[in-house]
Amino acid sequence: MKLASLRDGSRDGKLVVVNDRLTYCTEAGHIAPTLQAALDDWDRVAPELKLLAESLSHEAVPMIRFHEHDALSPLPRAYQWADGSAYVNHVELVRKARGAKMPETFWTDPLMYQGGSDTFLAPRDPIRMRDEAWGIDMEGEVGVITGDVPMGISAEDARETIRLIVLVNDVSLRGLIPGELGKGFGFFQSKPSSAFSPVAVTPDILGDAWKGGKLHLPLHVDLNGKPFGRANAGVDMTFDFGRLIAHAAKTRSLCAGTIIGSGTVSNKLEGGPGKPVAEGGVGYSCIAELRMIETINSGEAKTPFLKFGDSVRIEMLDGEGHSIFGAIEQTVEKA
Amino acid sequence: MKLASLRDGSRDGKLVVVNDRLTYCTEAGHIAPTLQAALDDWDRVAPELKLLAESLSHEAVPMIRFHEHDALSPLPRAYQWADGSAYVNHVELVRKARGAKMPETFWTDPLMYQGGSDTFLAPRDPIRMRDEAWGIDMEGEVGVITGDVPMGISAEDARETIRLIVLVNDVSLRGLIPGELGKGFGFFQSKPSSAFSPVAVTPDILGDAWKGGKLHLPLHVDLNGKPFGRANAGVDMTFDFGRLIAHAAKTRSLCAGTIIGSGTVSNKLEGGPGKPVAEGGVGYSCIAELRMIETINSGEAKTPFLKFGDSVRIEMLDGEGHSIFGAIEQTVEKA
Numbered sequence A, B: 001m002k003l004a005s006l007r008d009g010s011r012d013g014k015l016v017v018v019n020d021r022l023t024y025c026t027e028a029g030h031i032a033p034t035l036q037a038a039l040d041d042w043d044r045v046a047p048e049l050k051l052l053a054e055s056l057s058h059e060a061v062p063m064i065r066f067h068e069h070d071a072l073s074p075l076p077r078a079y080q081w082a083d084g085s086a087y088v089n090h091v092e093l094v095r096k097a098r099g100a101k102m103p104e105t106f107w108t109d110p111l112m113y114q115g116g117s118d119t120f121l122a123p124r125d126p127i128r129m130r131d132e133a134w135g136i137d138m139e140g141e142v143g144v145i146t147g148d149v150p151m152g153i154s155a156e157d158a159r160e161t162i163r164l165i166v167l168v169n170d171v172s173l174r175g176l177i178p179g180e181l182g183k184g185f186g187f188f189q190s191k192p193s194s195a196f197s198p199v200a201v202t203p204d205i206l207g208d209a210w211k212g213g214k215l216h217l218p219l220h221v222d223l224n225g226k227p228f229g230r231a232n233a234g235v236d237m238t239f240d241f242g243r244l245i246a247h248a249a250k251t252r253s254l255c256a257g258t259i260i261g262s263g264t265v266s267n268k269l270e271g272g273p274g275k276p277v278a279e280g281g282v283g284y285s286c287i288a289e290l291r292m293i294e295t296i297n298s299g300e301a302k303t304p305f306l307k308f309g310d311s312v313r314i315e316m317l318d319g320e321g322h323s324i325f326g327a328i329e330q331t332v333e334k335a
Helices: A035-040 A042-057 A088-097 A155-159 A174-183 A203-209 A241-248 A287-298 B035-040 B042-057 B088-097 B155-159 B174-182 B203-209 B241-248 B287-298
Strands: A002-006 A014-018 A024-027 A081-084 A112-115 A127-129 A140-146 A162-169 A220-223 A226-229 A259-261 A311-315 A328-334 B002-006 B014-018 B024-027 B081-084 B112-115 B127-129 B140-146 B162-169 B220-223 B226-229 B259-261 B311-315 B328-334
Touching (some): A035 A042, A088 A287, A112 A241, A140 A241, A155 A241, A162 A311, B014 B035, B162 B203
Parallel strands (some): B127 B328
Antiparallel strands (some): A002 A014, A081 A112, A311 A328, B002 B014, B081 B112, B311 B328
16 A cells, blocks of 8 residues: 655654555544554554555545645654665765775675664755755665565565655755764764655555565666656665664664665666666766766766755656556755 | 653553652642643643642642652653753763864754664663673653744744753763764664653743753762762753754744753863762763763773672752652663
């Protein structure tokens, strides 16, 4: 099934079940008022939501038009947002661009940071920033929303805790990252509010594309209306979502509604960095990666970070070309 | 007023108003079911809660005995837990112990990390860990719970967003910190679930002790029943809570219910590191600080980190010797 949280003036939105084509939805408030409430009581709630989704598919319940721009992020605020960096290829490139060698353990021990989860942007909200010089960038990612996860869970068992899958724009401020990481405590100001896809889907919706804790489909990232990235989220993902969840739960349990991100989706090309979409490659899911490749190839980055007025679109299509999650589509604006 | 969340089988507990001496409480569910619900609608809810607190002080409402061990952390799960490191003295010592110089900017630009906020421990819950070798330590801190905070707020205005004050045990796994910080993305596994005091209080409760965005009272930290720390939370706090909140809100707004921590409370003694309580000093709020001083003085740390069976107590007393927030009291157990 597909779930969304509609804007209704409340902080957490109104839970609705959306049809497969994202054209209609039906209110689910009589089952659970919000998505967090549904996740808190998933074993009881999920079967009822599935019945409602089936009724919706038969047009046997009251329906309203579903407009993606009415949706908040599925969890407009969450108790946890932990973002991995599972495409180790991407990490290796970052290091290479600054002339540093990546430790070998990065291939076996996942990188993950604790992100802010209290004020997510809606998928069509502008990215409002005070200063272009902060180096505003998108990061196209896949994310999973978990149920309750006990401390010390295995990677295999962790896959079974995945309730929903979403897309993410993990907005990053590249200009603030070096100073902040240099202080040693990780990201904070350099990772402002992220945005999520209008719709969250259960794994069964994805069919064969969901396999081994990975989503095997290209992530469409467009910049100002032009294709910028088409990297396959199932390719070069060193750590599947089960591994990432188990990593997060090593020393504590995780609450239902925890969102775990994949990190920027990134594919190698013949062992090296990829090529832009315009040159026949699969491109990139963030500007920083293209700039790193430019730096490696020509000594300097040429593509600028996002400027006020620029727009980003992140989406994923099924085998028939239909949008699975709806689109994140955000314009950068001066705050 | 003083607020607590009583254990009732739900994830967020039941909101109660507690009397000044922490002996009785009264249910506040008709005003707001949970503390988060109260914070979400504070302007409407707070005056009603204050009236209820007044009625309670006159024993004019139904009362039940208040037992600290029935309390969850005031927010059993929160949308944000961001922990500062405002006692720069402490940071300087950490660096000194490993022979590193602290950058001068640390005196002007706050250190802060994003903590996990989805599964806080109750104030009397055991600290259950799988391995003693992880170097289990307490960190006694003061924390504030904010209302909604707009992006880019000034430090002065930020002080006005403080709704409640709490004590914190920011449990830390010292053995996992160097490896994790070495990866560059900050803490994750090395910061398991924190615990908060049984009671959260509004700033007015603190009288003159709350001044300039700091809490000017000694933080009592006991280890296995003996005084370990009596450092004054208002002394040597380089950044007040207004500065810490403004730091967190530089590039995004913060949601009501955000908890901001002070970092480990630490006092200098005549410009140098302090002395143990048993030697007439104010002692320490974490074991790591004592170990650093031992390392500086004698070349090696002697005091071990917490072992299974050890207990920690964190509390703060008012001018008459009464507990303000109730006590965090936790025993370390094998998971």
